[in-house]
Amino acid sequence: xxxxxxxxxxxxxxxxxxxxxxxxxxxxxxxxxxxxxxxxxxxxxxxxxxxxxxxxxxxxxxxxxxxxxxxxxxxxxxxxxxxxxxxxxxxxxxxxxxxxxxxxxxxxxxxxxxxxxxxxxxxxxxxxxxxxxxxxxxxxxxxxxxxxxxxxxxxxxxxxxxxxxxxxxxxxxxxxxxxxxxxxxxxxxxxxxxxxxxxxxxxxxxxxxxxxxxxxxxxxxxxxxxxxxxxxxxxxxxxxxxxxxxxxxxxxxxxxxxxxxxxxxxxxxxxxxxxxxxxxxxxxxxxxxxxxxxxxxxxxxxxxxxxxxxxxxxxxxxxxxxxxxxxxx
Amino acid sequence: xxxxxxxxxxxxxxxxxxxxxxxxxxxxxxxxxxxxxxxxxxxxxxxxxxxxxxxxxxxxxxxxxxxxxxxxxxxxxxxxxxxxxxxxxxxxxxxxxxxxxxxxxxxxxxxxxxxxxxxxxxxxxxxxxxxxxxxxxxxxxxxxxxxxxxxxxxxxxxxxxxxxxxxxxxxxxxxxxxxxxxxxxxxxxxxxxxxxxxxxxxxxxxxxxxxxxxxxxxxxxxxxxxxxxxxxxxxxxxxxxxxxxxxxxxxxxxxxxxxxxxxxxxxxxxxxxxxxxxxxxxxxxxxxxxxxxxxxxxxxxxxxxxxxxxxxxxxxxxxxxxxxxxxxxxxxxxxxxxx
Amino acid sequence: xxxxxxxxxxxxxxxxxxxxxxxxxxxxxxxxxxxxxxxxxxxxxxxxxxxxxxxxxxxxxxxxxxxxxxxxxxxxxxxxxxxxxxxxxxxxxxxxxxxxxxxxxxxxxxxxxxxxxxxxxxxxxxxxxxxxxxxxxxxxxxxxxxxxxxxxxxxxxxxxxxxxxxxxxxxxxxxxxxxxxxxxxxxxxxxxxxxxxxxxxxxxxxxxxxxxxxxxxxxxxxxxxxxxxxxxxxxxxxxxxxxxxxxxxxxxxxxxxxxxxxxxxxxxxxxxxxxxxxxxxxxxxxxxxxxxxxxxxx
Numbered sequence: 001x002x003x004x005x006x007x008x009x010x011x012x013x014x015x016x017x018x019x020x021x022x023x024x025x026x027x028x029x030x031x032x033x034x035x036x037x038x039x040x041x042x043x044x045x046x047x048x049x050x051x052x053x054x055x056x057x058x059x060x061x062x063x064x065x066x067x068x069x070x071x072x073x074x075x076x077x078x079x080x081x082x083x084x085x086x087x088x089x090x091x092x093x094x095x096x097x098x099x100x101x102x103x104x105x106x107x108x109x110x111x112x113x114x115x116x117x118x119x120x121x122x123x124x125x126x127x128x129x130x131x132x133x134x135x136x137x138x139x140x141x142x143x144x145x146x147x148x149x150x151x152x153x154x155x156x157x158x159x160x161x162x163x164x165x166x167x168x169x170x171x172x173x174x175x176x177x178x179x180x181x182x183x184x185x186x187x188x189x190x191x192x193x194x195x196x197x198x199x200x201x202x203x204x205x206x207x208x209x210x211x212x213x214x215x216x217x218x219x220x221x222x223x224x225x226x227x228x229x230x231x232x233x234x235x236x237x238x239x240x241x242x243x244x245x246x247x248x249x250x251x252x253x254x255x256x257x258x259x260x261x262x263x264x265x266x267x268x269x270x271x272x273x274x275x276x277x278x279x280x281x282x283x284x285x286x287x288x289x290x291x292x293x294x295x296x297x298x299x300x301x302x303x304x305x306x307x308x309x310x311x312x313x314x315x316x317x318x319x320x321x322x323x324x325x326x327x328x329x
Numbered sequence: 330x331x332x333x334x335x336x337x338x339x340x341x342x343x344x345x346x347x348x349x350x351x352x353x354x355x356x357x358x359x360x361x362x363x364x365x366x367x368x369x370x371x372x373x374x375x376x377x378x379x380x381x382x383x384x385x386x387x388x389x390x391x392x393x394x395x396x397x398x399x400x401x402x403x404x405x406x407x408x409x410x411x412x413x414x415x416x417x418x419x420x421x422x423x424x425x426x427x428x429x430x431x432x433x434x435x436x437x438x439x440x441x442x443x444x445x446x447x448x449x450x451x452x453x454x455x456x457x458x459x460x461x462x463x464x465x466x467x468x469x470x471x472x473x474x475x476x477x478x479x480x481x482x483x484x485x486x487x488x489x490x491x492x493x494x495x496x497x498x499x500x501x502x503x504x505x506x507x508x509x510x511x512x513x514x515x516x517x518x519x520x521x522x523x524x525x526x527x528x529x530x531x532x533x534x535x536x537x538x539x540x541x542x543x544x545x546x547x548x549x550x551x552x553x554x555x556x557x558x559x560x561x562x563x564x565x566x567x568x569x570x571x572x573x574x575x576x577x578x579x580x581x582x583x584x585x586x587x588x589x590x591x592x593x594x595x596x597x598x599x600x601x602x603x604x605x606x607x608x609x610x611x612x613x614x615x616x617x618x619x620x621x622x623x624x625x626x627x628x629x630x631x632x633x634x635x636x637x638x639x640x641x642x643x644x645x646x647x648x649x650x651x652x653x654x655x656x657x658x659x660x661x662x663x664x665x666x667x668x
Numbered sequence: 669x670x671x672x673x674x675x676x677x678x679x680x681x682x683x684x685x686x687x688x689x690x691x692x693x694x695x696x697x698x699x700x701x702x703x704x705x706x707x708x709x710x711x712x713x714x715x716x717x718x719x720x721x722x723x724x725x726x727x728x729x730x731x732x733x734x735x736x737x738x739x740x741x742x743x744x745x746x747x748x749x750x751x752x753x754x755x756x757x758x759x760x761x762x763x764x765x766x767x768x769x770x771x772x773x774x775x776x777x778x779x780x781x782x783x784x785x786x787x788x789x790x791x792x793x794x795x796x797x798x799x800x801x802x803x804x805x806x807x808x809x810x811x812x813x814x815x816x817x818x819x820x821x822x823x824x825x826x827x828x829x830x831x832x833x834x835x836x837x838x839x840x841x842x843x844x845x846x847x848x849x850x851x852x853x854x855x856x857x858x859x860x861x862x863x864x865x866x867x868x869x870x871x872x873x874x875x876x877x878x879x880x881x882x883x884x885x886x887x888x889x890x891x892x893x894x895x896x897x898x899x900x901x902x903x904x905x906x907x908x909x910x911x912x913x914x915x916x917x918x919x920x921x922x923x924x925x926x927x928x929x930x931x932x933x934x935x936x937x938x939x940x941x942x943x944x945x946x947x948x949x950x951x952x953x954x955x956x957x958x959x960x961x962x963x964x965x966x
Binding site for chain 3: 343344345347348350351352355356359360366466467469470471472473474475478479481482485486487598599601602605606609610620621623624625627632636639640643644
Binding site for chain 1: 454559560561562563564565566567568569570571572573575579580583584587657658659660663
């Protein structure tokens with residue numbers, strides 16, 4: 001077995017708010033190999049973005065606290081790194097694209113200033129550049145994303161660009177320098193449907209071209225099916241199921257995953273989609289045992305009391321549900 | 330942008346014209362009989378008649394206003410009824426002292442307020458932040474005259490490190506008039522001792538005047554820093570590996586300054602108003618103390634002139650603030666079309 | 669008619685009603701605002717019952733006792749005595765009466781016209797009515813309000829009533845502008861459109877649909893303004909254009925005390941602290957209300 005590029009081990013994150021401690025991440029395990037494309041799926045508020053922010057060490061301090069766990073990148077624990085080391089990771093190893101391009105660009109600086117700084121400081125890690133080189137690199141980075149007239153765009157402020165164009169700028173910021181891993185946090189959610197597809201295709205094309213690994217965070221199963229090799233399904237701060245994308249879609253095991261799949265309207269129109277009863281739980285007083293049990297049809301007494309571990313059902317298909325305990329034995 | 334500025338100037342002129350009507354109206358209508366108000370209850374009918382004629386008080390209001398406005402446009406604000414001098418001369422004499430005071434307090438409040446606000450906001454809930462919050466609460470709640478009195482008691486009478494009153498010691502001559510600002514004039518002419526004395530004299534009034542603004546500006550900068558720190562774009566800058574110092578002093582400071590600068594006009598209004606109190610306490614020979622004297626002595630012409638002068642100063646400041654804000658915030662600048 | 673009214677109210681109810689307990693929860697989350705409220709209640713209580721709880725109620729007016737003049741703070745005179753032998757503590761408590769009456773009356777006089785003009789200007793936006801009203805407010809705020817109040821007060825004889833008049837004269841514009849901005853945006857809300865569609869009268873729309881939705885910001889501004897009006901009022905008195913001696917207004921007392929600095933520091937310092945405390949209390953309370961009504965800074 002090959003050594004993973006990034007491994008999140010048993011990660012616990014808590015948020016202290018006025019009402020108490022929100023136990024948002026509850027032992028997340030995640031692995032990504034070099035050159036792999038993985039998807040992280042789950043409904044809104046299940047801890048996808050928190051996982052991403054933990055990896056990049058940008059959780060809001062002092063509200064959020066990593067209480068337990070390890071994030072190993074190329075054999076080193078990111079959580080124990082010195083600030084300068086983290087800076088190097090951000091400049092040359094891991095980068096990210098955010099959900100809302102409308103808010104993730106600084107409104108009072110031009111695109112050129114922002115992109116230029118990204119290239120300037122990322123290049124410190126690799127090689128030094130002068131102003132001219134930074135400019136030509138910025139132009140090249142924008143061109144790569146299919147942006148028309150990049151020289152003019154560099155002098156524009158974010159407010160002058162459309163949502164799709166801003167997301168292209170964000171992508172070029174992330175991909176302008178050679179990183180190994182990119183984490184894309186719902187990069188298309190806030191865009192028009194017609195633009196969504198373009199942006200996703202662009203992203204996957206560029207990632208493939210640069211031989212990067214990607215963690216694609218999304219709540220859309222369709223996107224995952226199309227673009228990823230392997231999927232992690234997340235529910236209320238836990239990974240509940242992981243498998244190769246094709247395996248997962250042909251044979252979903254966890255009741256939650258099945259519910260997600262059933263929630264997709266089908267063109268064949270055989271039956272009305274079911275969805276999942278109830279809502280994501282309160283993180284202040286999360287359910288004991290399996291966090292999904294209040295919404296689960298198959299819930300037993302065991303589910304209410306004991307936290308389920310991941311059961312490997314073979315073929316790298318793992319699921320955190322007691323339903324499959326027997327199957328193993 | 331140029332078009333916008335011209336529009337703003339025209340607007341300001343219209344508003345100032347309105348202000349002149351308002352203040353003239355106040356000075357002529359409210360007192361009932363202005364001549365009686367000015368001369369007091371002991372005046373003879375002869376005196377009242379004389380003054381009534383001198384100020385055209387027997388004519389209709391519109392005519393009185395017309396006379397006043399035409400002489401104003403020729404640079405004549407009338408005669409002070411108290412100092413018995415031309416008001417234009419009086420203003421020339423007293424304005425520089427106030428400008429000097431304003432300048433120093435504005436600079437002090439801007440620098441200290443911003444720095445404190447940025448640090449309190451960035452190190453939220455630290456001991457410095459808590460201390461700053463207590464300071465800003467008290468600073469906002471304290472009337473300017475109370476601040477001035479506390480400053481006098483502590484620094485002048487108890488610690489004995491700053492002179493209590495006036496612009497300059499009695500034994501020193503004023504520096505030759507170039508700008509009218511003592512500190513700058515004496516530096517320009519190389520009179521270091523005078524410059525130091527003048528600086529010592531201005532320090533206490535300027536700081537007393539600045540405290541309320543430091544509290545107000547610092548508070549707004551603080552909350553705007555806290556607000557911006559949680560914005561996605563700051564997280565994005567961090568993720569892209571931009572050094573912390575660049576994030577704080579470039580990417581965080583500029584957007585955070587927008588709200589602070591946009592209320593700078595109001596801050597300046599606060600300075601103008603508080604100057605009346607601070608100049609009174611420190612016996613600072615400026616336009617505001619001149620105004621207070623005029624008000625206490627019912628010197629109608631001088632009151633009108635002082636209010637109008639403050640209105641002009643305030644409009645000018647608002648204009649500057651407007652330009653600075655549109656420089657800082659491209660969203661506003663672009664809305665107005667072009668640079 | 670009653671039917672129609674209740675029908676209209678359905679649209680605005682969800683927006684305007686907030687449960688009291690939720691509001692109190694938001695308010696009490698900020699312990700400082702609770703402290704402010706308690707201090708304020710104590711001050712109001714003391715001011716109302718001043719003749720019964722102060723040690724020397726007769727010292728509030730013209731009273732002289734030169735044997736006890738200029739005494740530093742002691743157990744008998746906890747804030748000391750002034751230059752003619754009056755107990756400063758007693759005068760401070762009586763001084764609160766002037767401060768509170770002043771700010772209450774000023775707000776009572778300036779809010780109704782301000783709100784009404786604001787509603788009208790906002791409702792008739794784009795017409796000459798709006799232009800006239802708003803340009804007039806522009807003129808009023810072309811100088812700092814305190815300066816204009818000073819000028820007005822200077823034209824009148826100095827006493828409490830005229831002081832209130834002078835401040836009210838400049839104060840209404842702030843409420844006019846506040847309500848104006850809110851009305852212009854509320855006019856496009858669905859519940860106003862619905863009310864117009866079912867044929868509600870203009871007064872109904874202005875006072876029953878729009879005004880209730882402006883109440884939160886008005887109330888908050890009112891609380892913060894109570895402190896501000898006290899600052900302006902005491903500043904007028906300090907300069908000598910307000911309540912006159914021998915009455916015990918805080919601003920007047922500080923002005924008298926300031927003349928006797930530095931030897932009799934207590935005569936100026938204690939009234940000054942008293943004024944800071946009451947303004948601080950109003951500001952803390954106002955900040956708490958901001959949380960209740962979810963109002964952004966300034």
